[in-house]
Amino acid sequence: MDDQAMAGMGHNAPPPYDPQVVADLETRVRELSEAGKAWLALGAIETEENAEKLNDFLSQARQAHKQIEDHRKKAKQPHLEAGAAVDSAFKALTVPLTEIGTTLKQMLGVFVEAKRVEAERQKAREREEARRKEAEAERLRKEAEEADDAIALARAEEAQKSAKKASKAAAKDAKVNVSSASGGGRTMAERVSYTAKIDGDSNARRAFGFLLADPDSREPLIAEMERLASAARRRKDGPTEINGVNFIENRSIA
Known part of the structure; x- marks a missing residue:
């Protein structure tokens, strides 16, 4: 089969809808659009007769809109069903991996947590040792100053620098991770996240006061309050x- 024939096959693929249905609907939309322009040209509705006729026209427009939507849904349904079949086939393969992955990550999490606890203990020992070294270096410095021993003083100052460096390193948070045995996987580390929970009215009021004063939270908080107040109304x-809410009355024709 030559390239031209192959190109012709691709270009002849039918659209995923009935072209005649779309063409017929387009004709109707054009008719309604022209009629709508005539109504717009009036500028205002001043008689009961025109109001009733415009109401009829809007009913026709709504009916056409519904008809278009019905055809759209009908044309789309086979594709939705095909998409659902694709999802079902592939999700049947991913679900077992997700489930076993979740369980195994929990096992790995227990190991990493134990590793973190030990790392924190080690950090505590390092901090204690750093404090001891700083105290010892300070003692040596005072003795050297009292003895007016320049060499001993220089040694004490070096010891102080070393102790401060150790103290700075010990002050850093302990970090633990699990690397890849083969090098092909990514390094996994313990992640810390927080989920807020507010118990009781008094705590809710305290939290509300903080969020209202917080620059990053104030606007989203007020927007959510407006949504809830509108829903209540x-x-x-x-x-x-x-109290505190100003309801804005909006009127429309339905």
């Missing part, structure tokens, strides 16, 4: 007034 038995 829309409830059948919702409040008509909420």
Whole structure:
């Protein structure tokens, strides 16, 4: 098969919808668009007759919109079903890996936690040793100054520098990880994350005060409060007034 024939096969692939249906709907949309322009040209509705006729036109536009959406959903459904079949086939393969991976990561997490605890203990020993060295170096410095021994003083100052360096290293947080035995995997490390939980009204008020004063939290907090207040107002038995909230009345034709 030559290249031209191959190109022709690709270019002749049918669209994933019925072109005639789209063409018919397009004709209807153009008709409605032209009629809509005529209504727009009026600039304003001033008579009951025109209001009723415009209401009829909007009903036709809604019906056309629904018809288009119905055809769109119908044309899309086979593709959704095909996509669902693809997802099902491949997820059947990934689910076992996810499940075993979750369990094995928990096992590895226990090992890493034990490793972290030991590393923290080692850090504590290093900090204690650094404090001892600093105290000893300070003692030697004072003795050298009292004895007016320049050589001993120089040695004491070097000891102080070494002790401060050890103290700085010991002050760093302990870091633990698990490297790859083969070098082909990535190094895994313990990650720390936090999930907030607020118990009781008094704690909620304290947290609210902090978040309201926090520059990064204030706007999202107010936006969420506005959403909740709007939802409360829309409830059948919702409040008509909420302290601190100004309800803005929006009117529309439906």
